[in-house]
Amino acid sequence: MRILVAEDEKDLNRLISDKLKKDGYAVDSCFDGRDALDYMQSADYDRVIMDVMMPAMDGFETVKRYRAGGGKAPVLFLTARDSIEDRVRGLDIGANDYLVKPFSFRELGARIRVMTRTAAASSADVYTMADLVLDSRSKTARRAGKKLSLSAREFALLEYMMRNRGRVLSRRQIENNLYNYDYEGGTNVVDVYIRYLRKKVDEGFDKKLIHTVRGAGYVIREDDKS
DSSP states (O other): HHHHOOOOOHHHHHHHHHHHHTTOOOOEEESSHHHHHHHHHOOOOSSSEEEOOOSSSOOHHHHHHHTHHHHOOOEEEEOOOHHHHHHHHHHHOOOEEEESSSSHHHHHHHHHHHHHHHHHHOOOOOEEETTTTTTTTTEEEEHHHHEEOOHHHHHHHHHHHHHTTOOOOHHHHHHHHHHTOOOOTTHHHHHHHHHHHHHHHHTTSSSSEEETTTTTTTEEEOOOOO
């Protein structure tokens, strides 16, 4: 899961980002509203943690513009302003939750998990293709009834491909979904993980599901057309 942390207090931003990274999330961070909007419009975030009082553009205006442009990522507002009017305004603009400073990191983590469950409830938890079944909630995948032993990164890659089954995904799209902007991995890292995934998903089966589309990227589908 990829999360954006938009918070102008640099120490707090670092603390939140470090905690989320330890919890296994890919995290990008920025310190003002204009940068936050650029990030949100440039990548598909699973969650956004947004301070309200930021320079350049406040959190309310940032989320308002993001939603007006069709942005769908769930947003959690952080703020020291705890009036009912502020909370109502934030929720009306398009926020999904509101957390008042100072807060505990345990509560922040719990609210992110609630947002995750809410988002999962509004979308498919289980994806299927041929005899491959992936369950997003239990983090399990099976092929012909046999459980696949996947690393966290392999599961995230397979889940991303299953959510976009039938759609050709470029290496850049895959990399942007799995890593934050600070990632400096090798240029062939996507190819490496695709190879790992093919070995676990397709090896031993007559019907191959993961295909290369030359010059374009990768796709998961039942046929082998390219």
